[in-house]
Amino acid sequence: MKAFPKINLHIHSTYSDGTNSIREIIDKSIKLGLDYICITDHFTNSWKADIIPSLDTKEKIEDYLYEISEIQQELINNRQKLTLLKGIEVDITSSYDYITKMVSPKDFDIILFEYLQNNEGIGFIKNILLSWEKRLNLQKDDCLFGLAHFDPSYFEYSSLEILMNFLKKYNIFFEFNSTYPQFYSQRYKRFFTELRANQILVSIGCDSHSSSNLDNFEEPLEMIQFYGLELNFGRFIDLLKLIKM
Numbered sequence: 755m756k757a758f759p760k761i762n763l764h765i766h767s768t769y770s771d772g773t774n775s776i777r778e779i780i781d782k783s784i785k786l787g788l789d790y791i792c793i794t795d796h797f798t799n800s801w802k803a804d805i806i807p808s809l810d811t812k813e814k815i816e817d818y819l820y821e822i823s824e825i826q827q828e829l830i831n832n833r834q835k836l837t838l839l840k841g842i843e844v845d846i847t848s849s850y851d852y853i854t855k856m857v858s859p860k861d862f863d864i865i866l867f868e869y870l871q872n873n874e875g876i877g878f879i880k881n882i883l884l885s886w887e888k889r890l891n892l893q894k895d896d897c898l899f900g901l902a903h904f905d906p907s908y909f910e911y912s913s914l915e916i917l918m919n920f921l922k923k924y925n926i927f928f929e930f931n932s933t934y935p936q937f938y939s940q941r942y943k944r945f946f947t948e949l950r951a952n953q954i955l956v957s958i959g960c961d962s963h964s965s966s967n968l969d970n971f972e973e974p975l976e977m978i979q980f981y982g983l984e985l986n987f988g989r990f991i992d993l994l995k996l997i998k999m
Contacts, residue, residue, distance in 0.1 A: 759991060760788045760969065762791050763958065764866065766843075766963050773964045774964055776793055778965060780836070782965040784834060790837045791837075792863065794841035795808070795841075795842060796843050797843060797856070798810075798845035802845055815857075815861075819861055826838050837997075839863040839997065842864075844868065846870060846878055853882055860890055860896050860897070863997050864897065864898045864900065865900070866900050866929070867879055868901075870908075871905070871908045876916065899926045901927070902961075903931040904928060905937050906937060914945065918949075921954045926955075927954070929956075929959045931958075933961035933967075934961070935973060938974070949986065950982055950986065953985075957987070958974045
């Protein structure tokens with residue numbers, strides 16, 4: 755298999771429900787020899803907000819982005835091979851106004867949408883993206899959008915074509931998430947065949963809530979190879995390389 759960079763683009767810190775600070779995550783990632791990581795702390799005002807901490811105020815989001823920016827510059831100054839990206843995981847069961855007013859994709863490198871389960875969810879995300887495009891003059895290279903721990907079973911028997919058209923039009927990537935291996939099992943081979951045929955981007959995230967599983971990307975890499983998605987993954991890596999710090 756082609757030697758791909760070591761990436762984990764789904765990590766939670768103490769800004770939400772992770773157990774490690776961003777600096778602790780960075781130190782461990784350097785020791786593990788990772789190439790790209792993204793901190794993607796939770797953003798929600800749904801039922802989830804009563805259960806876990808999240809990026810729930812403008813001030814907290816500003817502090818979060820400032821700390822990541824500071825560490826990004828330190829990594830560059832120290833000539834570390836590790837690239838740190840700014841991310842956020844948006845719960846789409848949150849309210850539309852809350853998401854569009856609190857989150858600006860121009861502030862982030864990656865935005866993950868979680869809990870896409872039906873056509874209504876597709877419409878909801880479309881409306882968010884259209885709002886950002888109009889209000890912020892959002893360009894294609896301003897931010898990468900992906901689906902966090904997406905469960906293909908919701909679209910397995912209906913609306914698969916609608917889903918693929920949506921992912922393709924908005925260049926939204928599928929995440930191979932090592933915490934949820936059931937979502938890339940062989941029972942969904944048709945889904946992954948469609949990803950390949952439609953040239954949908956794919957990524958890897960470990961949904962790390964502690965530094966103990968920052969490098970659990972071997973199985974996702976194997977499954978990317980199994981489904982013949984190396985080109986899809988390679989195109990995604992090329993986009994990562996274009997992100998400016």
